[in-house]
Amino acid sequence: MAWAVWVGSVRKGSYNAALARALPELAPQGVSFDFLPSVATLPIYDADVEAEGFPAVVEATGAAIAAAEALVIVTPEYNYSIPGGLKNALDWVSRLPSKPLGRKPILIQSASMGVIGGARAQYHLRQVLVAVDGRVFNTPEVMVGRVQTLLTDGTLTDEGTKTFIAKQLKAFSEFIGR
Numbered sequence: 148m149a150w151a152v153w154v155g156s157v158r159k160g161s162y163n164a165a166l167a168r169a170l171p172e173l174a175p176q177g178v179s180f181d182f183l184p185s186v187a188t189l190p191i192y193d194a195d196v197e198a199e200g201f202p203a204v205v206e207a208t209g210a211a212i213a214a215a216e217a218l219v220i221v222t223p224e225y226n227y228s229i230p231g232g233l234k235n236a237l238d239w240v241s242r243l244p245s246k247p248l249g250r251k252p253i254l255i256q257s258a259s260m261g262v263i264g265g266a267r268a269q270y271h272l273r274q275v276l277v278a279v280d281g282r283v284f285n286t287p288e289v290m291v292g293r294v295q296t297l298l299t300d301g302t303l304t305d306e307g308t309k310t311f312i313a314k315q316l317k318a319f320s321e322f323i324g325r
């Protein structure tokens with residue numbers, strides 16, 4: 148079964164998207180990845196829209212999360228928290244009656260150009276994931292600081308970072324009982 152991947156940044160040259168693209172190479176054998184629709188494709192949450200029916204992209208995102216063995220969220224930190232687009236996407240999916248995030252094993256990664264690597268965003272994200280009853284993996288945490296120094300042409304090439312991420316993915320795989 149695949150692990151769904153959600154990226155909190157929507158810009159083309161996103162470092163977090165680069166980290167997410169490295170997942171297949173670094174994951175234990177047999178794990179595949181299903182990239183969820185960009186968070187930019189979900190409209191701003193509106194209860195009036197919900198009352199008329201969930202947008203197709205929200206239904207599709209929820210169905211992909213439900214079908215996945217686990218969810219990996221890779222996100223930058225914006226103003227010491229998670230990007231608004233990611234929060235909006237989580238809010239939409241939390242409203243689906245099927246509750247696809249409920250009891251879902253969730254892994255968090257973040258990258259930032261600063262030295263803290265998005266740590267503050269991770270702890271805000273954990274708080275939101277309590278509300279949706281996600282089963283969030285604890286340690287080791289992947290918070291990639293100074294990420295701009297670890298890539299070559301948009302690809303993660305720093306061997307130390309790759310080894311550490313592989314270690315986290317193996318531990319997460321054990322956490323979900325693979």
Ligand SMILES: Cc1cc2nc3c(=O)[nH]c(=O)nc-3n(C[C@H](O)[C@H](O)[C@H](O)COP(=O)(O)O)c2cc1C
Binds near residue numbers: 228
């Ligand atoms: C609105 C905004 C707020 C930001 N706030 C933070 C922050 O609080 N902490 C941090 O480490 N970086 C912050 N940054 C810098 C981002 O970490 C940096 O732009 C990063 O490259 C964004 O991720 P991406 O490359 O995946 O798009 C901020 C960037 C923006 C646009």
